[in-house]
Amino acid sequence: MPLLWLVLIVLALAGAGYVLGRQRAMSSAGGDTRHLHSLPVYYGSNVAIFAAMPAFLVLAVWLIAQPLLVDSIVSADIPATAVPEGSTLSLLMSDVRRVADGLDLAISQGTIAADEAKTLRADATDVRALLASVGVALGSDVNETTLSAAQEFRALTGTGSMAMTVVVLALALGGFAYAYSRTNKDFRARNVVERSIRGLLIAAASIAILTTVGIVLSLVFNTVEFFRLYPALDFFFGTTWSPSFGGGSELGVLPLLWGTLYISVIALAVAVPIGLFAAVYLSEYAGAKVRAFAKPLIEVLAGIPTIVYGLFALLTVGPLLVKFFGSGGTFGVDWMSGASSVTTAGLVMGIMLIPFVSSLSDDIINAVPQSMRDGSLGLGATKSETIKQVVLPAALPGIVGAILLAASRAIGETMIVVLGAGAAARLSMNPLEAMTTVTAKIVSQLTGDADFASPEALVAFALGMTLFVMTLGLNVLALYIVRKYREQYE
Amino acid sequence: MTDATNNTPKAKTSLLTVSPRVKKRNAQEARFKAYGIAAVATGLVFLVILLSTILYNGVGAFQQTFITVPIYLDEAKLDKNGNRDIEEIKKVSTFGYTPLIQDAIFAAIEEKAPGSEITSAKDTKALISASAAAQIRDVVIANPDMIGKSVEFRILAASRVDGYLKGRVTRDSIARDKNIDAKHLDVVDTLRSKGIVKREFNMAFITGADASESRPEQAGIGVSMLGSLFMMLVVLVLSLPIGVAASIYLEEFAPQNKWTDLIEVNISNLAAVPSIVFGILGLAVFIQFAGLPQSAPLVGGLVLTLMTLPTIIISTRASLKSVPPSIRDAALGLGASKMQSVFHHVLPLAMPGILTGTIIGLAQALGETAPLLLIGMVGYIASNYPSGPISGFMDPNSAMPAQIYEWAKRADPAYYERAWGGIIILLVFLITMNIIAIILRRRFERRW
Numbered sequence: 001m002p003l004l005w006l007v008l009i010v011l012a013l014a015g016a017g018y019v020l021g022r023q024r025a026m027s028s029a030g031g032d033t034r035h036l037h038s039l040p041v042y043y044g045s046n047v048a049i050f051a052a053m054p055a056f057l058v059l060a061v062w063l064i065a066q067p068l069l070v071d072s073i074v075s076a077d078i079p080a081t082a083v084p085e086g087s088t089l090s091l092l093m094s095d096v097r098r099v100a101d102g103l104d105l106a107i108s109q110g111t112i113a114a115d116e117a118k119t120l121r122a123d124a125t126d127v128r129a130l131l132a133s134v135g136v137a138l139g140s141d142v143n144e145t146t147l148s149a150a151q152e153f154r155a156l157t158g159t160g161s162m163a164m165t166v167v168v169l170a171l172a173l174g175g176f177a178y179a180y181s182r183t184n185k186d187f188r189a190r191n192v193v194e195r196s197i198r199g200l201l202i203a204a205a206s207i208a209i210l211t212t213v214g215i216v217l218s219l220v221f222n223t224v225e226f227f228r229l230y231p232a233l234d235f236f237f238g239t240t241w242s243p244s245f246g247g248g249s250e251l252g253v254l255p256l257l258w259g260t261l262y263i264s265v266i267a268l269a270v271a272v273p274i275g276l277f278a279a280v281y282l283s284e285y286a287g288a289k290v291r292a293f294a295k296p297l298i299e300v301l302a303g304i305p306t307i308v309y310g311l312f313a314l315l316t317v318g319p320l321l322v323k324f325f326g327s328g329g330t331f332g333v334d335w336m337s338g339a340s341s342v343t344t345a346g347l348v349m350g351i352m353l354i355p356f357v358s359s360l361s362d363d364i365i366n367a368v369p370q371s372m373r374d375g376s377l378g379l380g381a382t383k384s385e386t387i388k389q390v391v392l393p394a395a396l397p398g399i400v401g402a403i404l405l406a407a408s409r410a411i412g413e414t415m416i417v418v419l420g421a422g423a424a425a426r427l428s429m430n431p432l433e434a435m436t437t438v439t440a441k442i443v444s445q446l447t448g449d450a451d452f453a454s455p456e457a458l459v460a461f462a463l464g465m466t467l468f469v470m471t472l473g474l475n476v477l478a479l480y481i482v483r484k485y486r487e488q489y490e
Numbered sequence: 491m492t493d494a495t496n497n498t499p500k501a502k503t504s505l506l507t508v509s510p511r512v513k514k515r516n517a518q519e520a521r522f523k524a525y526g527i528a529a530v531a532t533g534l535v536f537l538v539i540l541l542s543t544i545l546y547n548g549v550g551a552f553q554q555t556f557i558t559v560p561i562y563l564d565e566a567k568l569d570k571n572g573n574r575d576i577e578e579i580k581k582v583s584t585f586g587y588t589p590l591i592q593d594a595i596f597a598a599i600e601e602k603a604p605g606s607e608i609t610s611a612k613d614t615k616a617l618i619s620a621s622a623a624a625q626i627r628d629v630v631i632a633n634p635d636m637i638g639k640s641v642e643f644r645i646l647a648a649s650r651v652d653g654y655l656k657g658r659v660t661r662d663s664i665a666r667d668k669n670i671d672a673k674h675l676d677v678v679d680t681l682r683s684k685g686i687v688k689r690e691f692n693m694a695f696i697t698g699a700d701a702s703e704s705r706p707e708q709a710g711i712g713v714s715m716l717g718s719l720f721m722m723l724v725v726l727v728l729s730l731p732i733g734v735a736a737s738i739y740l741e742e743f744a745p746q747n748k749w750t751d752l753i754e755v756n757i758s759n760l761a762a763v764p765s766i767v768f769g770i771l772g773l774a775v776f777i778q779f780a781g782l783p784q785s786a787p788l789v790g791g792l793v794l795t796l797m798t799l800p801t802i803i804i805s806t807r808a809s810l811k812s813v814p815p816s817i818r819d820a821a822l823g824l825g826a827s828k829m830q831s832v833f834h835h836v837l838p839l840a841m842p843g844i845l846t847g848t849i850i851g852l853a854q855a856l857g858e859t860a861p862l863l864l865i866g867m868v869g870y871i872a873s874n875y876p877s878g879p880i881s882g883f884m885d886p887n888s889a890m891p892a893q894i895y896e897w898a899k900r901a902d903p904a905y906y907e908r909a910w911g912g913i914i915i916l917l918v919f920l921i922t923m924n925i926i927a928i929i930l931r932r933r934f935e936r937r938w
Contacts, residue, residue: 385518
């Protein structure tokens with residue numbers, strides 16, 4: 001039975017449950033709602049929830065678990081000798097899945113009968129041609145192992161789906177009957193319904209945890225896989241980055257980390273002074289009108305998508321810098337060969353970070369108690385002396401937190417460096433040279449048709465893990481500092 | 491303390507004359523203030539430069555050069571048997587149409603620009619977009635009756651010609667360009683003065699599909715706009731209910747314990763995780779593990795949902811917090827359950843704030859590019875409109891920022907103009923969404 005129909009049937013059951021549950025409650029109270037414990041809506045909802053919720057829960061779990069289970073059973077049945085030289089079991093399994101899908105398609109298009117697909121033999125029929133005729137292209141001819149595995153795959157999937165339909169429908173009916181039988185005027189329907197709604201709320205809140213778990217698991221599994229193929233020491237301490245999909249790549253992370261840090265430092269060198277002075281001016285000097293005008297405008301910079309900054313770096317800032325520092329440029333020096341360089345990306349990223357630094361610092365400076373300023377001014381200090389010697393030292397931990405958050409942004413920024421920083425991994429001091437970063441290499445290693453089994457593709461997960469750990473560390477530290485500081489004046 | 495009075499000051503000071511030290515301090519004060527003003531001004535100048543660069547470079551993409559000529563649809567070539575059988579007409583490929591167009595352009599040149607250096611019909615190839623033949627073939631297949639007549643068509647000029655009219659291509663820059671010569675530009679100048687070659691508003695850029703690398707004049711952002719639309723639908727449908735439910739739990743029901751703390755720390759950390767990490771998550775979980783199709787807006791939407799959830803949760807919690815406790819107390823006092831007080835009273839009052847936060851989260855998701863690169867929304871030509879809602883969610887498509895990135899990577903500078911133009915469209919969407927959010931906040935948000 002198609003999934004859609006199953007869902008619709010369960011939903012229909014729930015709908016019917018709502019109407020019937022409500023009716024039963026009303027008739028048990030003799031049509032007078034004052035005799036009911038809860039409002040009639042709750043009795044209806046109770047039956048509907050019991051009919052739908054367990055059924056959908058099981059359905060979701062089943063849909064996730066079944067393919068895994070079928071995969072492991074089928075692959076266990078494939079003898080190790082059947083895996084061809086130079087191939088792997090997972091490649092063979094993806095062939096098996098393709099053949100199974102193709103057979104399904106062929107049956108639904110009427111090319112072969114359902115019984116025929118079960119008894120098909122590779123030596124008797126040209127399965128590849130058959131599947132090609134329904135639009136499934138295979139890389140090689142289908143041998144007997146693949147075909148029989150595909151048939152087993154289909155059989156198991158079929159049995160599984162049948163069992164799933166039966167279980168889900170049984171659960172829906174059972175829940176319906178249970179809740180319906182409990183419905184009478186003294187039944188505390190509201191409490192039950194509210195408890196299930198609370199469960200839903202908790203589930204929604206746990207998605208944040210699930211996301212983190214998902215991120216960590218997907219990074220860890222693939223990273224471990226990568227380190228099995230490539231020594232971890234060479235990855236962390238290697239100074240050469242030259243991936244080649246033909247094999248024999250050197251995948252040292254140091255040049256990438258160097259590029260990342262270099263660009264981030266330049267970005268912070270632009271953003272921190274400008275952002276900090278802007279925050280000081282806006283919170284200490286500017287009148288209400290200037291503040292209302294300038295603050296939102298600066299924050300617009302934070303709302304502009306990073307792809308825009310990337311394009312700005314690639315097509316405007318880069319060529320401009322070449323005009324100054326390139327051969328035949330304004331300064332008559334030849335320090336820059338292409339538009340993409342560490343400075344290009346760093347400058348533009350700095351512009352992007354200005355509002356991060358300024359609005360976070362602004363909040364923190366505003367949180368410094370007025371009495372401290374008044375005390376300093378009362379002793380005869382000028383405004384700037386008050387700021388430099390009283391306000392800023394008091395706000396320092398918070399400002400450090402803000403800068404750390406900006407740094408974590410800079411390290412994790414992708415589009416600006418992909419477009420503006422270049423693709424060559426170098427360990428060089430020249431800020432006008434093209435270098436590359438961790439994020440840029442994640443993009444370049446994972447886009448394209450690389451198979452996910454090679455170290456050249458898996459290295460992206462190790463890079464992602466490095467990035468995740470670095471930014472997470474900075475964030476946790478920054479949040480800790482900011483929180484600690486906030487408590488100080490509350 | 492009496493000793494102090496014996497130490498008479500060395501220099502006489504007066505409040506009325508400014509001492510050098512005060513002067514220095516005042517100068518410092520003025521300098522410090524000037525630094526502040528300079529910093530704010532720098533920020534604003536960067537904003538102005540950025541926006542004017544975008545406008546200056548991108549406006550050109552909304553105009554395109556067209557050639558308007560009558561084309562004689564030769565029956566001998568398009569319908570040899572003369573029976574107007576649609577199947578037979580379809581058999582004539584675009585190669586059959588190209589000579590007709592070239593003849594027509596050549597005829598126009600001979601008539602309007604006599605004495606030009608273009609001496610053969612084939613030589614006009616440099617002027618016409620490669621897409622023209624397909625355009626005319628489509629029209630002819632839709633109206634077979636046109637065959638044998640001379641029909642006026644507005645066809646796209648080649649991107650070099652378009653660039654010449656916009657100033658991107660100059661006579662110097664084509665010196666080593668084998669696609670076009672100076673004689674072509676001479677002809678273009680003449681034809682332009684006669685009104686045959688014209689720059690006009692190009693709707694196809696907004697509604698059209700992407701084109702191959704060699705014909706930038708044909709590329710449009712329409713298909714990827716639809717891709718973005720389907721992704722935003724997924725984000726809205728998932729992140730609003732989940733975000734609101736999570737916030738209600740954390741703000742109204744959650745007990746103060748380790749688990750709640752864990753969730754809270756998690757959410758604030760997720761908000762600061764680099765977006766590319768969400769792309770890795772999407773690739774590993776949704777594509778590798780769950781087997782969802784690559785490049786599908788559904789997957790993009792799921793990834794962006796996870797990315798925007800923290801933003802939505804944080805803003806929703808803020809607006810729930812701003813509803814005064816007296817509202818809850820009043821509801822509870824009248825006998826409502828906790829759940830009823832929240833869903834019937836607190837939530838409706840917090841709704842404008844929640845919607846504002848959601849729209850801002852959506853705007854952020856709309857401009858996000860990095861995760862989309864990892865789930866495969868770049869690297870191909872998004873040329874097919876989705877055929878229906880299901881294909882819109884499941885079929886490979888691009889998204890606006892991914893399309894802009896794709897154009898920025900292509901070698902032909904004509905695509906840069908389109909990338910800037912795409913940014914203008916993207917920013918128009920973002921500005922609209924933000925204005926809606928501001929209006930919502932101004933009109934409906936209550937101050938208690």
